[in-house]
Amino acid sequence: MTDSNSLSRSLASYVVSTRYEAIPQHTRDMAKRCLLDGLGVSLAATGLASVCRPFVEYAVEQGGHSQSTVFATGVRVPAAMAAFANGALAHALDFEDAHDKSLLHPNAPTIPAALAVCEAFGPVEGKELIAAVVLGCDIACRLSLALRVPLDEYGWYPPPMIAAFGATAAVGRLLKLNEQQLIDAFSLTLGQATCSAELKFSPHSDIRAVRDAFPAQIAVTSALLARKGVRGFDRPFEGRAGFFAMYARGAYAPEVLTQALGERFEIDEISFKPYPSCRGTHVYIEAAAQLVRDHRIELSDIVSVDLVGSRLNLMLAEPVAQKQRPATAIDAKFSLPFTVATALRRGTVTLDDFTDRALSDSSVLDLASRVHYTADPARASSGPDVLRGSVELELRGGPRVQLEIDVPSGSPGRPACDAALIDKFRDCCRRARSEPNASTVDRWIERISTLESIADAGELSRSL
Structure with missing residues (x-):
């Protein structure tokens, strides 16, 4: 019945x-x-x-x-x-x-x-x-x-x-x-x-x-x-x-x-x-690229890259050795160290950044080794907190620059226009x-x- x-x-x-x-x-x-x-x-x-x-x-x-x-x-x-x-x-x-x-x-x-x-x-x-x-x-x-x-x-x-x-x-x-x-x-x-x-x-x-x-x-x-x-x-x-x-x-x-x-x-x-990687990486990609542009940072001056976000995004940063040197394209797309390093190096992340050659790029891997992620216990593992994140760069000589982005590009709050989707x-x-x-x-x-x-x-x- x-x-x-x-x-x-x-x-x-x-x-x-x-x-x-x-x-x-x-x-x-x-x-x-x-x-x-x-x-x-x-x-x-x-x-x-x-x-x-x-x-x-x-x-x-x-x-x-x-x-x-x-x-x-x-x-x-x-x-x-x-x-x-x-x-x-x-x-x-x-x-x-x-x-x-x-x-x-x-x-x-x-x-x-x-x-x-x-x-x-x-x-x-x-x-x-x-x-x-x-x-x-x-x-x-x-x-x-x-x-x-x-x-x-x-x-x-x-x-x-x-x-x-x-x-x-x-x-x-x-x-x-x-x-x-x-x-x-x-x-x-x-x-x-x-x-x-x-x-x-x-x-x-x-x-x-x-x-x-x-x-x-x-x-x-x-x-x-x-x-x-x-x-x-x-x-x-x-x-x-x-x-x-x-x-x-x-x-x-x-x-x-x-x-x-x-x-x-x-x-x-x-x-x-806008980027061909896990959605959880997007605010960090955007923030990293923007910091380099806004502050005209030389990559050789970056001592460390500190990311802060939700506990859920630990899966994008651990195990550390695996995420800093991903072995496959799909693992690189789920790697905060790799995607953030790519954004610092190239100003964006595109489909070209996940080829075998790109995965072995020594300049990107060197930057990735300086990327560290911390889960903020005050941030939830669901809802808006999952996609919020901050990037802080420690520069040679002591200064630090930081940027937090609350809403990733392409979301309903920051929508992609039809022209951008057609170009994609x-x-x-x-x-x-x-x-x-x-x-x-x-x-x-x-x-x-x-x-x-x-x-x-x-x-x-x-x-x-």
Whole structure:
């Protein structure tokens, strides 16, 4: 017997019944910005992230129905395998959008999963793709915001685990699942979506980079099985052995899941990254570069670099030896010493700063050895404190200069303009495995900007 008043059912009903017309125009526009940004970053990864190649090869080797395109290859594979291959690209450069309040990348698995389904099971109107991205992002962020304990305290790595449910919501919407079928799909996702926090402590691991391959594939698989009639659980989220009981020991705020549901959309709070590194590094990158510019500092005069911030960001500074000399690009992107040293040396941080050659740059590594991080016990490990930080430079001869930044660039409080996002998209496209010509890039930008008028959203992924 099902519970008509369950939280799981309320969320499923919301995803299934929300009309495109009920979504505010600025929220629809934000979904299109997320699609533009996510696709650009994924295309750049086809050329820059060799770690994704095994995922692409594996997807192609499996054969099967030619349903959905693997980005930048021209090859079509079954939808779940295309989501798998393209999902690996989504976070590989750590340059995709982020939801700062929930510490998630909610759209990383959702966009590749949604596009794969649009192409395989269409035609799907562009309006429906927009709605699916909005609703999927909302589900993922609400699940994370409802938590009252950090999941990593219990050994989990939450971003791909939680985002899997948002991706499932989006795919379920596109496949026109009914309320019960979507609950079943959430249940099937619960049985598959997991990720160990051990990836934070293994410097040579590739999993942190390609993690979103798995939730993207899971979302498509779960929704398709539910559509075929596989039954799940009545309460996959709030049940006595549901998501919150399993992963958070029951520590969650149920009201967060439904408060202003359909009135407030968390995608409106998305941030777009100016730097291709962990969001927790951004205020330090910006502050370090600004101090050098404002005070015309010679790098040889820097004796030490002292960073202060939240306890959560200790993961970006420890183990010290690993973070001062990161072995892989993804580890460097999660390193405060390396990213801050790069900002001091180059004035910014770009995709070019994570090549093998850049990782061995002696001038950057020398600066990184002088970077030290201190967790301020007065700062919380959640909320705005996580993304606030200060940089203090001790200079030869004794003077110190210091700068604190409270809100990182690209956030809703300091938003990226459309022109900046288009420039980022063009730059990412130039780095694709097969560089598209300028007219093709212009067509992609135009197609996404007018997505609501397109009858078949699958055309977008077929053209990539």
